[in-house]
Amino acid sequence: xxxxxxxxxxxxxRPLLRLVELENETKKxxxxxxxxxxxxxxxxxxxxxHRDDALDLVQDAMCKFVSKxxxxxxxxxxxxxxxxxxxxxRDDYRSKAVRSRWRMWLGKxxxxxxxxPLEQLADxxxxxxxxxxxxxxxxxxxxxxLKRLSYRQQQVFLLRAWEGLxxxxxxxxxxxxxxxxxxxxxxxxxxxxxxxxxxxYE
Amino acid sequence: MNDxxxxxxxxxxxxxxxxxxxxxxxxxxxxxxxKYNALEASRNRKPLIPFYRGVVATTFLVVVSVxxxxxxxxxxxxxxxxxTIDLQVxxxxxxxxxxxxxxxxxEWLSEMLENDPDLFDRRSDLSINAIPWFASGTGRSRHGxxxxxxxxxxxxx
Numbered sequence: 518x519x520x521x522x523x524x525x526x527x528x529x530x531r532p533l534l535r536l537v538e539l540e541n542e543t544k545k546x547x548x549x550x551x552x553x554x555x556x557x558x559x560x561x562x563x564x565x566x567h568r569d570d571a572l573d574l575v576q577d578a579m580c581k582f583v584s585k586x587x588x589x590x591x592x593x594x595x596x597x598x599x600x601x602x603x604x605x606x607r608d609d610y611r612s613k614a615v616r617s618r619w620r621m622w623l624g625k626x627x628x629x630x631x632x633x634p635l636e637q638l639a640d641x642x643x644x645x646x647x648x649x650x651x652x653x654x655x656x657x658x659x660x661x662x663l664k665r666l667s668y669r670q671q672q673v674f675l676l677r678a679w680e681g682l683x684x685x686x687x688x689x690x691x692x693x694x695x696x697x698x699x700x701x702x703x704x705x706x707x708x709x710x711x712x713x714x715x716x717x718y719e
Numbered sequence: 720m721n722d723x724x725x726x727x728x729x730x731x732x733x734x735x736x737x738x739x740x741x742x743x744x745x746x747x748x749x750x751x752x753x754k755y756n757a758l759e760a761s762r763n764r765k766p767l768i769p770f771y772r773g774v775v776a777t778t779f780l781v782v783v784s785v786x787x788x789x790x791x792x793x794x795x796x797x798x799x800x801x802x803t804i805d806l807q808v809x810x811x812x813x814x815x816x817x818x819x820x821x822x823x824x825x826e827w828l829s830e831m832l833e834n835d836p837d838l839f840d841r842r843s844d845l846s847i848n849a850i851p852w853f854a855s856g857t858g859r860s861r862h863g864x865x866x867x868x869x870x871x872x873x874x875x876x
Contacts (some may be wrong), residue, residue, distance in 0.1 A: 550754035
């Protein structure tokens, strides 16, 4: 009977302990999100070119990450989060492709006469020697060149170079082999070097 | 070539890092709100499973402990407690008229039991064959039936 009573007491305490654990988990998760929220938004924005869409993608990725992968070890969080984000970006690409195909068949213009968003961007290169290259222009130039890369090259470059993921982690996040990660990364950096120049921003 | 690539990569990362600080206030607020939305959504959903698990486990333990208590109680006490005998008396096929006819006798018997608590100790065992002859309605049978019922009430059978 004493054993049963002990079991009962332990069982009654379990929800309380679980709540404390949950609170700690939430704090860790908050810290993790704080560290990756802005880069994740930038990456999503590079991929989908639209601020609100990028915010939605990051939001969806965060929700899914919390509900599905929060129990995984913290060392895996980054790669798993970017894997989810990449999947969301791919889903967004597919849905946009289907939507634009339907609009094309129905004879409607995708962006109501706005044209290709890449063409809408201002040319970041200075028009004359008098133009001073400010921080914003430098970033816009980089943004333009990153957007000109293929989706996979762009994302592999950002994950490897900026987020510091290993080849293995990047391959997991992108859902491709380690060999193709290396190839995409090499091609991306080669193209950026050709476009930006070897001594860009020095 | 590797040095050139590394230098370029470093410069690009610098620019990207700096661009994070240049995010406009409205977007920055929305970005920081995203994580709270996600955490809030999970918080509203998460505790339900452990809570219900706890409830189910507690209920199970309570049921098991009540069952074990009852088993232990039964093993330490006679098989039929007085309450059970009362129930058996009520559930017998005898009509209530039988009891109303005999009510005076039972009143007398209870008085006797109150006055003489040692009455049970002087009882003698009755065979089950004694039952038919108290149905005839004679004085002897009435006495036998009374004695039989006394034994039933006292748990002698």
